[in-house]
Amino acid sequence: MRNQNDAQKALERRIFVKEKHEKKEHEKENNAKQTHASVIKYIAIVLIIAILAVAIFVVAISENINKEKQGEEISAMATRGDYIKEIKLVTEDNEYMTIQTDAQGVQVPVPKGYVGSTMQGENTVEHGYVIYEGTDPVNTEDIWNERNSRNQYVWVPVTHEQLSKMYGIDENGKYWGKLYDFTMNTGNNIDETTGATPLNWTETNGVMKIISIDGHREPDITSDIDGINSFRQYGVKAESLAEYLTTLEKEFEETLVSIAKYGGFYIGRYETGDVNSTLTVHRMNTNIGGKEWYILYEKCKQLRGNNKNVLTNMLYGSQYDRMLMWLIESGNKTKEQIILDSSDWGVYQNFDLEYDSDGDGVADTTKIVGRMIPSGSSEQTNANNIYDIGGNYWEWTMEANGTNSRIYRAGWASSYSGDVMNAKYRSGWSPNGNYVGRGGCRAALYIK
Ligand SMILES: [Ca+2]
Ligand SMILES: [Ca+2]
Incomplete structure (x- = not known):
């Protein structure tokens, strides 16, 4: 009986030891796995940070490029806008028109091929200076026919x-x-x-x-x-x-x-x-x-x-x-x-x-x-x-x-x-x- 008991105890102890050993091994393994996982996590974090850094850098650079590009565009626009703004007012006759003077002494450009009206009521810029198509002077004696038969335009002054x-x-x-x-x-x-x-x-x-x-x-x-x-x-x-x-x-x-x-x-x-x-x-x-x-x-x-x-x-x-x-x-x-x-x-x-x-x-x-x-x-x-x-x-x-x-x-x-x-x-x-x-x-x- 006593031997049997001893044997039994020995068996139990072995089992215990085995289990303990297995547990230890398992823990070790787990620890190793955890360490491994930690390393991977660490590497991942480092990688993510690196990627983010690169991304931020790239965005910053491209924004900078965009800004530079926009700057170029804006300055190109400014130049182009100035191209209209910087056009000087023509004050002397050229190949397309002659400068005429209205009844109040105001200058007005009259295109060649048209004549400014001398008819009262049609000859001031202030109240609508009228030009008639054609080179003949406006016949104020026959103004109704003139108005009915010649193309007419009114000058709209624009500063x-x-x-x-x-x-x-x-x-x-x-x-x-x-x-x-x-x-x-x-x-x-x-x-x-x-x-x-x-x-x-x-x-x-x-x-x-x-x-x-x-x-x-x-x-x-x-x-x-x-x-x-x-x-x-x-x-x-x-x-x-x-x-x-x-x-x-x-x-x-x-x-x-x-x-x-x-x-x-x-x-x-x-x-x-x-x-x-x-x-x-x-x-x-x-x-x-x-x-x-x-x-x-x-x-x-x-x-x-x-x-x-x-x-x-x-x-x-x-x-x-x-x-x-x-x-x-x-x-x-x-x-x-x-x-x-x-x-x-x-x-x-x-x-x-x-x-x-x-x-x-x-x-x-x-x-x-x-x-x-x-x-x-x-x-x-x-x-x-x-x-x-x-x-x-x-x-x-x-x-x-x-x-x-x-x-x-x-x-x-x-x-x-x-x-x-x-x-x-x-x-x-x-x-x-x-x-x-x-x-x-x-x-x-x-x-x-
Ligand atoms: Ca009538
Ligand atoms: Ca209408």
């Missing part, structure tokens, strides 16, 4: 300070028109005299930003047409939208150069006429609307005919806005007449105005609701010698909005009143869509 409020340059170096809404409110960002306030853009340190890229903007394309067939259908002279955009941008830049060089631009005195054939800017025209934006845009460019001293185009939104500001600044119109109600100087459904129906210079007809009047036939719509801004036909501009709309300005005679579609009013529709029947346009002329 360099005012020009800087008509365009800006974005971070990519693209020139944009500065568009404005007009408000009777006062406050930051609202011009005290005119109530003009930025529309869809900001400017910081000389860099302009379009707030909504699909909002009001110019120059830009809209995507309603694409492909060579639709281009041809509307007489668009481009093979692609990209090419079209390049053309629009180049033309806009040319207008800025001209405005800087000569201190202003010419605006069509009347709504453009003869829209079914070769455009004209004549008084008493009745073919003044009903065309697609694309067609009128191309036709406006042809308005200059063979004259190589000037460029013509459809008016830009930024130029329309400057013209409105000029009407207020020159005292021709009040803020209220531009912003709140243009009934008393426009062609609207809510205002009976007298107009000349046969061009003999004597008003003999009263407009009734639902009727347009011949271009420039009512003296009541005259604003610094520019006619029918307030109403009559809607006027397409170069301004784009959305992906599929061009902006027209002011009113439409037959179904709106002047307190709704006042002179500042802007809305848009598809450039070749349903409402083209109401679309006319205003031309502009720039000296080269």
Whole structure:
């Protein structure tokens, strides 16, 4: 028994020892594993730190490169912006124009191929200096025929300070028109005299930003047409939208150069006429609307005919806005007449105005609701010698909005009143869509 017990105890002890040994081994193993894991963890941490350090370094370097790049771009932009800003005002005759003196002694550039009017009421910059196409002096004895048969434009003076409020340059170096809404409110960002306030853009340190890229903007394309067939259908002279955009941008830049060089631009005195054939800017025209934006845009460019001293185009939104500001600044119109109600100087459904129906210079007809009047036939719509801004036909501009709309300005005679579609009013529709029947346009002329 005793031996058996001893044997049993010995066995138990062995088992115990074995287990203990195994436990120790296991612990050792675990310790080794833990040490191994610690080493791996340590290496991992070191690696992560190293990777993070490298990443931070790379980011820092690339940010620095970006900053340098941005710096280069900004300075390139500044140079490019200065290129317009640094253009000196031309004060002596050149190959494209001669400097004329108005009735008040103010100098005004008159392009070759056009003559400044000597007619009283048309011969001061302050109240709208008028030029007539052709080289013959304006026959003031037969002024009604002259007005009805020669293209006419009115000088809109623009100082360099005012020009800087008509365009800006974005971070990519693209020139944009500065568009404005007009408000009777006062406050930051609202011009005290005119109530003009930025529309869809900001400017910081000389860099302009379009707030909504699909909002009001110019120059830009809209995507309603694409492909060579639709281009041809509307007489668009481009093979692609990209090419079209390049053309629009180049033309806009040319207008800025001209405005800087000569201190202003010419605006069509009347709504453009003869829209079914070769455009004209004549008084008493009745073919003044009903065309697609694309067609009128191309036709406006042809308005200059063979004259190589000037460029013509459809008016830009930024130029329309400057013209409105000029009407207020020159005292021709009040803020209220531009912003709140243009009934008393426009062609609207809510205002009976007298107009000349046969061009003999004597008003003999009263407009009734639902009727347009011949271009420039009512003296009541005259604003610094520019006619029918307030109403009559809607006027397409170069301004784009959305992906599929061009902006027209002011009113439409037959179904709106002047307190709704006042002179500042802007809305848009598809450039070749349903409402083209109401679309006319205003031309502009720039000296080269
Ligand atoms: Ca008459
Ligand atoms: Ca109009």
